[in-house]
Amino acid sequence: MRMINTAPELTVFRCFGDDAEVFLQSQFTSDICAISNGGWSLSGYCSPKGRLLAVFFVCRRENEFLVSTHESLADSVIARLRMYVMRADVSFELLSGQQLAFHDNRAGGADVSHDHSDSFSPQTLLDISTIDAITTEEASSALSFETVCIELGLPLISGPLSEVLIPQSVNLDLVGGVSFKKGCYPGQEIVARVRYRGKPKQRMIRAIAEHTGRPEPGTHIRVATATSGRDGVVICAAAADTPGEIQLLAAVPTEVVNPLGSGSLFWGDIPLTVSTLPYPIPAEAPG
Numbered sequence: 001m002r003m004i005n006t007a008p009e010l011t012v013f014r015c016f017g018d019d020a021e022v023f024l025q026s027q028f029t030s031d032i033c034a035i036s037n038g039g040w041s042l043s044g045y046c047s048p049k050g051r052l053l054a055v056f057f058v059c060r061r062e063n064e065f066l067v068s069t070h071e072s073l074a075d076s077v078i079a080r081l082r083m084y085v086m087r088a089d090v091s092f093e094l095l096s097g098q099q100l101a102f103h104d105n106r107a108g109g110a111d112v113s114h115d116h117s118d119s120f121s122p123q124t125l126l127d128i129s130t131i132d133a134i135t136t137e138e139a140s141s142a143l144s145f146e147t148v149c150i151e152l153g154l155p156l157i158s159g160p161l162s163e164v165l166i167p168q169s170v171n172l173d174l175v176g177g178v179s180f181k182k183g184c185y186p187g188q189e190i191v192a193r194v195r196y197r198g199k200p201k202q203r204m205i206r207a208i209a210e211h212t213g214r215p216e217p218g219t220h221i222r223v224a225t226a227t228s229g230r231d232g233v234v235i236c237a238a239a240a241d242t243p244g245e246i247q248l249l250a251a252v253p254t255e256v257v258n259p260l261g262s263g264s265l266f267w268g269d270i271p272l273t274v275s276t277l278p279y280p281i282p283a284e285a286p287g
Contacts, residue, residue: 004131007100007145009156010057011074012130016064017089024065027081027186028056029167031179035060040128042154042177044167045069045077050190052165053077055157055172057100057128066130067092068100072159101131104148120279122152122175146238150206150247153277156236160218167191168200169251170235174279202251203281204235207265207272209246214238215267221250225264232265247275257281 015024025032030043040059044052054077059066069077078092085091105125126148149156155170166187167178173195180195194200214237221232232252240247250272256264265272 004101004103005143005145005148006131007068007102009071009145010068010100011071012066012068012095012098012100013074013078014064014093014095015067015090016093017091018063019088019090020063020065023085023088023090024058024067025182026184027084028058029172029178029185029188029191030058030176031182032058032065033182034179035065037062038129040123042122042172042175044172044177045081046167046185046187046191047163048186050166050187050194051163052157052167052170052172053080053162055155055170055177059128059130066095066098068130070156070158073157073162077162095130097132098130100145101129102145102148103127104143120175122154125152125278144238146236147247150236150238150249151278153204153206153249153279155204155249158217158236160216161233161235164218164233165202165251166194166200168194169202169204170249171204171277171279171281174281200254201230202232203254203257204249204251205257205281206275206277207248207250208240208275209248209267209270209272210244211246211267211270212244214246215248219267221252221272222266222268223252223256223264224266225256234267248272257283 028043030041035041037060043056043058045054047053054069054073057068167173172178215234217236219234223231230253232250235249237246237248
C-alpha cells in the first residue's frame with residue numbers, strides 16, 4: 001500500500017488565470033515553465049535585496065499551480081504577491097480544505113544522505129501533491145515532512161527566517177530551486193552576482209545533537225573555528241532516528257564547510273556532529 005503523509009505546517013494556495021505561469025516565472029527563483037504537469041519544484045521568493053521572503057513547493061496542475069509555504073508567513077507573502085499582479089489575469093485562492101501530501105520514495109524511508117550525487121534530484125525521491133484535509137486522518141503520521149526535508153537537505157523557511165538569508169545560504173541553488181538561465185525576478189541581480197562575481201558567505205549543513213529538545217528556527221549556532229567571526233543559524237529541526245537525538249539544518253559560514261569536522265559547531269553548549277547531505281556542497285571560500 002502506498003503510504004501518504006501530510007505536511008500540516010504548510011499552507012496551500014491555488015494560483016490560476018491566463019497569466020499564472022508568466023507571473024510566477026517573473027516572481028520566483030526557479031524555472032516555473034520547466035515544471036511538468038503533475039510535477040513539482042522548490043522555489044524561492046526574494047526581496048529586491050535577494051533575501052528569501054519564503055520558500056515554496058510549487059506543483060503544476062495543467063495551467064494552474066498549487067503553491068505551498070510555511071503557515072507562519074503564508075498570508076504575508078501571498079499578500080505581497082497579490083500587490084504585483086496589477087492587470088495580469090492571476091488570482092490566488094487559499095485552499096483551506098487541502099494539505100500538502102507527500103510520498104517518500106526512498107527504500108523503506110532510508111536515509112540517502114551518504115549517497116552523494118552531482119545530479120541530485122529531490123523529485124525522484126519525493127512525490128508531492130495535495131490531499132483533502134478531511135481525509136488526512138487516513139494519512140500516515142509516522143513520518144514528518146520536516147524530517148524528510150532535513151534528511152534530503154531541502155530548506156523549510158518559517159517566519160523567523162523571512163528576509164534573513166539569500167538562496168545560496170540554504171543550498172536552494174543546489175536542489176533545483178534557482179535558475180540562472182531564466183529572466184528577471186525580485187532579487188535576481190543579487191543572487192546572480194553571488195554566483196558569477198562572488199562567493200556565498202554561508203552554506204547549509206545537516207547536523208545531529210544528543211538532545212531531546214529542538215532549537216527553534218533562527219536559533220544561534222556557535223562556530224568555534226570561524227576566522228571571519230560569523231556564526232550560524234538553525235533553519236529547522238526534528239527528531240532523529242536514534243532515540244535521544246535530534247537532527248537539524250543550519251546555515252553556517254562557507255569557510256568551515258569544506259572540510260567540516262565535528263567539534264566546531266555548538267548549539268549553546270551542546271556539540272553538533274555534522275552529517276552528510278545527499279548532494280555535494282561546492283568547496284568555496286567566502287567572498
